[in-house]
Amino acid sequence: MIGLLLALYPAPWRRRYGEEFRAVLESRPLGPFDVADVLLGAVDARLALRLSDGVTEHGGQLAMLRIGGIGAIVGSALWFIGIAGGSAADDGPDTAWLVVGMIGSVGLLLALAGLSGFQAHHEPRLAWAAFGIPAIGSVLSLAGMFGMAFVPDEQLGGTWSGWGLWVLGLLTTLIGSILFGVATIRAAVFSRRAAVALAASAAAAIVVALGLTGGSPDPSVARILSAGVLAAFAASWMALGVSALRHGPIRAIAAALS
Amino acid sequence: MPDSNLELGRFAEPSLLILVSLSDGPKHGYAIMTDVEAGTGRPLGPGTLYAALARLEERGLIEALEPVDRRRPYRLTGMGAAVLTDQLASLEAFAKLGLRRLGAQRR
Numbered sequence: 001m002i003g004l005l006l007a008l009y010p011a012p013w014r015r016r017y018g019e020e021f022r023a024v025l026e027s028r029p030l031g032p033f034d035v036a037d038v039l040l041g042a043v044d045a046r047l048a049l050r051l052s053d054g055v056t057e058h059g060g061q062l063a064m065l066r067i068g069g070i071g072a073i074v075g076s077a078l079w080f081i082g083i084a085g086g087s088a089a090d091d092g093p094d095t096a097w098l099v100v101g102m103i104g105s106v107g108l109l110l111a112l113a114g115l116s117g118f119q120a121h122h123e124p125r126l127a128w129a130a131f132g133i134p135a136i137g138s139v140l141s142l143a144g145m146f147g148m149a150f151v152p153d154e155q156l157g158g159t160w161s162g163w164g165l166w167v168l169g170l171l172t173t174l175i176g177s178i179l180f181g182v183a184t185i186r187a188a189v190f191s192r193r194a195a196v197a198l199a200a201s202a203a204a205a206i207v208v209a210l211g212l213t214g215g216s217p218d219p220s221v222a223r224i225l226s227a228g229v230l231a232a233f234a235a236s237w238m239a240l241g242v243s244a245l246r247h248g249p250i251r252a253i254a255a256a257l258s
Numbered sequence: 259m260p261d262s263n264l265e266l267g268r269f270a271e272p273s274l275l276i277l278v279s280l281s282d283g284p285k286h287g288y289a290i291m292t293d294v295e296a297g298t299g300r301p302l303g304p305g306t307l308y309a310a311l312a313r314l315e316e317r318g319l320i321e322a323l324e325p326v327d328r329r330r331p332y333r334l335t336g337m338g339a340a341v342l343t344d345q346l347a348s349l350e351a352f353a354k355l356g357l358r359r360l361g362a363q364r365r
Contacts (some may be wrong), residue, residue: 013312034305036303039307
């Protein structure tokens, strides 16, 4: 009887829950209520499976989500390591740290591309601004780091130096990340806590950056403050990436289907 | 603030009972069934139990532990505890409102 009831469930469900479900059914004599309940459960499991088959049709969106999540985690970590490592040297950043930072910026671009697609359903204008502004910032930042690493300032042309481009890119990325955090909060697809942390840490980093340019604080204090807010910023992106990989798929697919 | 809109449909009530059952520690399926029955006086069928468990696990509110003799314990995640707290607070506020209105009508 128990084997027959179990056979009514779809195979993927049995592979995941079959053994423990059998143990529960064997724990006590089955009454008519239990049998009816198990029959309804089997119908429900088959309906749920059909829904999840529908979800696999959105494999492209899931792939975007994974790329975005991994990009956010790896990209923000490398971005911060590159900045921290490059800032540690007194005679300017070493090329190796700049390359690490550049790879991190590419990761952040992937994160923006992968995760922003799940916000467009709700508020297209905000989602586009939340994608476009930090993406422009990341590209500028990338160009700045490339310039610092491989192109002497006099060859860049105009009044821009690699450092100047990088700073402009960083500020644009921070401003855009505030928008990205707000868009994420509004879309309610990924972790709102991570989104709030992202917006808050980006705002704090801007305040610190403006404060540092406005005054002349002790260099060690300035370094600690900058490292703190940028670490918080990178950690927020990582948390958003983790949230996208862990809890995002179901909500993201639901948002995509809605 | 946890997202309480979990779209659990007809499994919302069994899910809440399961989350409450797991709030004092991990339990396997049969232990959840007996705990819910003892706490509410109403049986929780095995089909309903596992349909709700699958949804709760899918939404990250509970997580499965290593099985012991074919029985797999489940425990509340941090997100599950937050959602449960939120739901119980809502229920408490709703119950207080109802009791207050009842009291006002009787006076």
